[in-house]
Amino acid sequence: MAFQKAVRKRAKARIGICGPAGSGKTMSALKLAFGIVGPGGRIAVLDTENESASLYAHLGDYDVDVIKPPFTVEKYISGIREAEKLGYDLIIIDSLSHAWAGTGGILEFVDARTESAKGNKFAGWREATPKHNSLVDAMLQSPMHVIATMRSKTEYILVEDEKGKKVPKKVGMAPVQREGMDYEFSLVFDVDQERHIATSSKDRTEIFDGFFGKLTEEHGRSIQTWLDSGEAAQQPTAEPEQQLPAGPKFITKNQVKELEEIIKNVGADRGKFLAYLGVKKLEEIPAEKMTSAKKALDAKTKKGDSATGNVTDITSALTARRIPFETKEEAGEVHAKPSYQDTASKEFLKTKGFRWQPSDKVWVYKMAA
Structure with a gap:
């Protein structure tokens, strides 16, 4: 291994487009796609939005594969692999949110596993995190452009x-x-619902710094020009790269992410956990200790039935679902404030024991005394 001069290589587009319903995410994605692949390029769309992607067929040529509930990670990965096999240049995933919070998505998967494990949320996330990581890897490693x-x-x-x-x-x-x-994408746009105006919340290209406007094919062509301006990747040499013989083998990056998620969800003390394993950081955990590390965290979720542990589970669930909340320690309450139209979150709060308090317009969870 040796350090080399940093050089930007040619790459494929990795673009995220965020916005509420009706903001024009699909149309914006298609316009960028047409600009990126050009007139001879082939575009595939994975449609989870009730076949709405086909409504824009007048914009140009593209093919659609409809994903129906349940929106499992496996269906998304299968769609990506099929598009790669058929030789598409770009794939639009419309929408990625269903794989997280839709019927059969990651959050529902975790809830089902938690229920079957008698309330042990760790059991659910232990399986869900690798599943989610596999979808991220499928997008990042694809030879196609991804929006x-x-x-x-x-x-x-x-x-x-x-x-x-x-x-x-x-x-x-x-x-x-x-x-x-959003860290996984090179470009992230936020689209306004009222005027369909996009702004860039992340831009590694530096093309859209301070951008404020509607996305067009011309913007897609600008992205393609930037992608092509990098140096061509070097062809691998005939001699395979040798592994370093010395030193222990450590857990992988995805396993580090998995442990990070578990530590967060069970409220473990990171310092004590690392001391127990005899390391200073997660990246130094030997591969053979991964199983014992997960068992140690699993054991934490089974210690007692304290009110604090229960509240930690509640707040972790609210955080995972991005439901705004506030802990009122003096009153012994957790106040949740989902948006007015977020019916799914309201139903979730009911299952967790929250009660609607009309006077303050807030959902309230009473901590155990």
Whole structure:
């Protein structure tokens, strides 16, 4: 192994488009796609939005594969692999949010596993995290360009109109996806519902710094020009890279992510956990200790039936589903405030023992005394 001068290589597009329902995510994705692949390129669309992708057939040529419930990770990966096998240049995943919060998605998978494990949430995330990581890997390692749309939760805010009156305005909030998903993309656009205006919340290309406008094919062509401006990747040499003979084999990056998720969800003390394994950081855990590490965290979830542990489970679930909440320690309560139209979150709160409090317009969970 040796350090080399940093050089940007040619790459495939990895683009995320976020926005509430009706903001124009699908149309924006298609326009970018046409610009990226050019007139001779082939575009595939994985449609989870009730066949809505076909409504834009007048924009150009593309093929659609409809995914129906349950929206399992396996269906998404199968669709990506099939598009690769058929030689498509670009795939649009519309929408990626169903794989997380839709029927049969990751959150529902975790709830089912938790219930079957008698409330042990770790049991659910232990299986769900590798499943989710496999979908991320399928997108990042694909030889195709990838554009993924993600729904944003909606909320109403009061703004002044041209007459100075306060009026409600519907705005998009965080995308319905695993926290940190935007790190996986090179470009992320947030699209406004009212005027379909896009802004860039992440831009490694530096093309869209300060951008504010509607996405067009021309923007797609700009992205393709940037992608092609990198140096061609070197062909692998005939002699395979040798592994270093010295030193222990450590857990993989995906296993590190898995442990990070488990530590967060069970509320483990990171310092004590690392000390127990005799390492200073997760990346130093030997591969052969992965099983014992997970067992140690699993054991934590089975210690007692304290109110604190229960509240930790509640707040972890709220965080995972991106439901805004506030802990009122003096009152012994957790207050959750899902958006007005988020019916799924309201039903979830009911199953967790929350009760609607009309006077304060908030869902309340009473901690055990």
